[in-house]
Amino acid sequence: MGPLIPNGIIGEGWDFVIAILLGIAFGFILEASGFSSSRNLAGVFYGYNFVVLRVFFTALIVAMVGLMYFDYVGWLDLSQIFILPTYLTPMIVGGVIMGFGFVIGGYCPGTSFTGIAIGKLDAIFFTVGLFVGIFLFSLTYPLFEGFFDSGYLGNVTLTELTGIPAPWFAFAFTFVALAAFWGTMLIEKRVRKNMKQYKF
Amino acid sequence: MHIHEINPWRTLIAVAIFVVILLIGFLTMPKPLLNYEKSMNESVDALLMSEDYVYPWELEEIIADKPDSIVIFDIRDNFVFGQGHIPGAENLSANTLTFPENIERLKALKEMGTTIILYGEDELQANGPWLFFHQVGFDNMKLLLGGYKYYNEHKDDLYSTMDDDAYYSGFPKFDYADMAAPKEGSELFSDSENKPVEVRRRKKSNIAAGGC
Amino acid sequence: MRIDNLNDMNRNYIFLTIVMLVLAAGTLFLTTSDEPKQIAPEELLQEIIQPSRYVTTDQVAKMIIQGDPSLLMVDVRPEGEFEEYALPGSVNVPLENLLDEENLSYFGVPGVKVVFVSNDDIRADQTWVLTKRLGYKGTYVLKGGINCWMQTIIDPLPPNEDAPKSEFEAYAFRRGAQIYFTGAATLAPDGENVQVQVRRREKTNVAAGGC
Numbered sequence: 034m035g036p037l038i039p040n041g042i043i044g045e046g047w048d049f050v051i052a053i054l055l056g057i058a059f060g061f062i063l064e065a066s067g068f069s070s071s072r073n074l075a076g077v078f079y080g081y082n083f084v085v086l087r088v089f090f091t092a093l094i095v096a097m098v099g100l101m102y103f104d105y106v107g108w109l110d111l112s113q114i115f116i117l118p119t120y121l122t123p124m125i126v127g128g129v130i131m132g133f134g135f136v137i138g139g140y141c142p143g144t145s146f147t148g149i150a151i152g153k154l155d156a157i158f159f160t161v162g163l164f165v166g167i168f169l170f171s172l173t174y175p176l177f178e179g180f181f182d183s184g185y186l187g188n189v190t191l192t193e194l195t196g197i198p199a200p201w202f203a204f205a206f207t208f209v210a211l212a213a214f215w216g217t218m219l220i221e222k223r224v225r226k227n228m229k230q231y232k233f
Numbered sequence: 234m235h236i237h238e239i240n241p242w243r244t245l246i247a248v249a250i251f252v253v254i255l256l257i258g259f260l261t262m263p264k265p266l267l268n269y270e271k272s273m274n275e276s277v278d279a280l281l282m283s284e285d286y287v288y289p290w291e292l293e294e295i296i297a298d299k300p301d302s303i304v305i306f307d308i309r310d311n312f313v314f315g316q317g318h319i320p321g322a323e324n325l326s327a328n329t330l331t332f333p334e335n336i337e338r339l340k341a342l343k344e345m346g347t348t349i350i351l352y353g354e355d356e357l358q359a360n361g362p363w364l365f366f367h368q369v370g371f372d373n374m375k376l377l378l379g380g381y382k383y384y385n386e387h388k389d390d391l392y393s394t395m396d397d398d399a400y401y402s403g404f405p406k407f408d409y410a411d412m413a414a415p416k417e418g419s420e421l422f423s424d425s426e427n428k429p430v431e432v433r434r435r436k437k438s439n440i441a442a443g444g445c
Numbered sequence: 446m447r448i449d450n451l452n453d454m455n456r457n458y459i460f461l462t463i464v465m466l467v468l469a470a471g472t473l474f475l476t477t478s479d480e481p482k483q484i485a486p487e488e489l490l491q492e493i494i495q496p497s498r499y500v501t502t503d504q505v506a507k508m509i510i511q512g513d514p515s516l517l518m519v520d521v522r523p524e525g526e527f528e529e530y531a532l533p534g535s536v537n538v539p540l541e542n543l544l545d546e547e548n549l550s551y552f553g554v555p556g557v558k559v560v561f562v563s564n565d566d567i568r569a570d571q572t573w574v575l576t577k578r579l580g581y582k583g584t585y586v587l588k589g590g591i592n593c594w595m596q597t598i599i600d601p602l603p604p605n606e607d608a609p610k611s612e613f614e615a616y617a618f619r620r621g622a623q624i625y626f627t628g629a630a631t632l633a634p635d636g637e638n639v640q641v642q643v644r645r646r647e648k649t650n651v652a653a654g655g656c
Contacts, residue, residue, distance in 0.1 A: 094465060095251065101472040106258035112482070200472040207469035211462050241457050248464055255468075267486035273544055273575070280571055281541060327494040331487055357566055357588075361493035364574045369486050402565040406592045409530035412599050414627070432517060432536060433557055434550040 035110035069147045071139030078136045080224045083217035090210040097203045121184035270370030285375045305350045352377035484580045499588040502597045506622040520562045521572045552581040565590040598622045
C-alpha cells in the first residue's frame with residue numbers, strides 16, 4: 034500500500050486535507066501534554082520538568098518501531114518515504130540557534146501557536162519575534178548563502194552512512210529513550226524537592 | 234505533577250491499540266502461492282550452465298514407453314492442442330498457468346520427483362514459462378528443443394534428427410561480419426561501428442524529492 | 446501526592462517500558478533480504494505469457510533509419526561474438542554481467558525502449574524475463590534475433606509472384622534498409638523501384654512478417 038499519494042491510492046488534492054487533519058491532531062496533543070505553558074517547556078533545561086523529552090522521545094520510538102513493522106507487513110514501502118536532505122554544518126548551527134531561542138523564549142515555533150491559542154501574552158511576543166527573525170533572515174540571506182548550502186550529504190539515512198542495519202538503530206534508540214525516561218524521573222524528583230511550587 | 238505522570242492508564246490504552254494494530258497487520262499478511270527460490274545471481278548462473286533440454290530424438294522413446302516418471306505438458310492454446318499434439322501430452326495452456334489448481338498439481342508432481350517436459354509451438358513460446366518455473370523452484374522442468382513445429386515435421390523418423398542441427402538455436406547461422414560488410418562501391422564508411430553509442434542511464438535517486 | 450497511587454504509577458510505567466522494549470527487540474528479527482526489489486511471481490508469469498514484447502526486425506530497422514532516439518539495443522551475446530559483428534548502435538551486456546550496477550542502469554529509463562538482441566531470440570527472451578523480474582518496464586525482444594536480421598534486412602528474400610501486396614511493400618522496404626546498412630549496389634532489375642520509407646504517414650503497418 035505504501036505512501037498513499039505517490040502510489041495513486043488517493044488523489045493529489047488530499048495532501049492539504051491530510052495536512053490540516055494532522056496539524057489539528059498535533060496541536061491537540063501538544064496542548065493536552067501541557068506544552069502551551071512556557072514553564073513546562075523551559076523546564077527541560079533547568080531540570081524540573083522533562084515532559085518535552087518524554088513526549089517527543091515516545092513519539093519517536095513508537096513511530097520508528099511502527100514503521101519497521103508496517104514495512105514488513107506490507108502496509109508501507111519504506112523506500113518511497115521522503116528523507117530530508119542533510120546539510121551537516123548548517124543544520125548543527127541551526128539547531129544550536131534554535132536551542133538558544135527555546136531556552137530564552139520558553140517556546141518553540143509550534144508550541145508558540147498553541148500558546149496563542151490559549152491566549153498567553155508571552156506566546157504572542159514569541160510569534161512576533163519569530164516572524165521578525167524570518168524577515169531578517171531573508172534580508173541577509175545573500176551574505177551566508179554559501180554556508181547555507183555547504184556540507185551537503187544527500188538524502189542519507191544513518192543506515193546508509195554507517196552500514197548498520199536499521200533495526201539495530203531502532204532497538205538502540207528505544208533502549209536509550211526508555212533509560213532516559215527513568216533517569217529523568219529520578220532527576221525530577223531530586224530537583225523538585227527544592228521547588229516550592231511543586232509542593233502540594 | 235501532571236495527571237498523566239501520576240497514572241498513565243491513557244498511555245496504556247494507546248499502546249494496547251498500537252499492539253493490536255500490529256497484530257492485525259501480521260495476521261492479514263498475504264501468503265503468496267509462489268516464491269522465488271533462486272536469487273537473481275543464482276538464476277543467471279543457472280542459465281549460463283543450463284542443461285535442462287530434451288532433444289527431439291529422445292521423444293521417440295518417451296512416446297513409446299510412456300514412463301510414469303515423465304510428464305509432457307503442452308502450453309499452447311486448447312484449440313491448437315486439439316488440432317495436433319505430441320501423443321501422451323497434456324494441455325496446460327499458458328493463460329491457465331496462474332490458476333491455483335495447476336500450481337498445486339505442479340507442486341505435487343515435483344514432490345513425486347517426476348520430470349516435466351514443456352513444449353510450445355516453437356522453442357521460444359515455452360522458453361519464458363520454463364525459465365520462470367526454474368526460478369520459483371521447479372527444477373524438474375525441461376524444455377523441448379525445436380518445439381512442436383520441428384516435432385511435427387520429423388515425427389515419423391525422430392532418430393534421424395540426431396544428426397540434424399536445424400533445431401539448435403542460439404548460434405549464428407551465417408558469417409555475420411562477412412554478410413553485413415559494406416559492399417564495393419558503397420558510400421558507407423567502414424568504421425561506422427566505432428561511433429560511441431549515446432546511452433541514457435537511469436538516475437540513482439529513488440527517494441521522493443520535494444518537501445520543504 | 447498520594448502514596449497509594451505511587452504503586453499504580455510504577456507498575457504501569459514498568460509495564461509500558463517492557464512492552465516497548467519487546468516491540469523494539471522484535472524489529473531485530475524482521476527478515477529483510479538483500480535482494481533487489483522484484484515483482485511478485487504471479488505478476489511475472491502474467492507478463493511472460495503476453496506476446497507483446499516481441500518486435501520484428503522490420504520495426505527495428507525502421508527505427509534505426511529514422512534515427513529514433515528512444516531506441517536502445519542491448520546485445521546479450523558474449524563479448525567475442527559482439528566484437529566480431531554487432532548491429533549498429535547496440536551496446537554489449539553479456540549475460541554473466543547482467544546484474545552489474547552499471548549495466549542495470551541501462552534499464553528503466555523513462556522513454557527509452559530497450560530491445561534485447563541475441564543470435565536467435567532464446568537468450569534475449571531469457572534476459573527479458575530476468576529484467577522483468579526486477580520490475581523494469583519498456584523492455585522488448587527482437588524476434589528472430591540476428592539470424593533473422595540477416596535474412597530479412599541484409600539479404601532479403603524476394604516474395605513469390607502470387608504473394609499479397611503487403612509482402613511486396615515489405616520487400617521494397619527491406620531492400621531500402623539493405624542499402625542503408627550495407628551500401629549494396631542498387632540492383633534494380635527491370636525497373637523495380639527501391640525506396641526507403643522514411644516519415645511517411647502510413648495506413649498499413651510494414652509487414653509483421655519475419656522468419
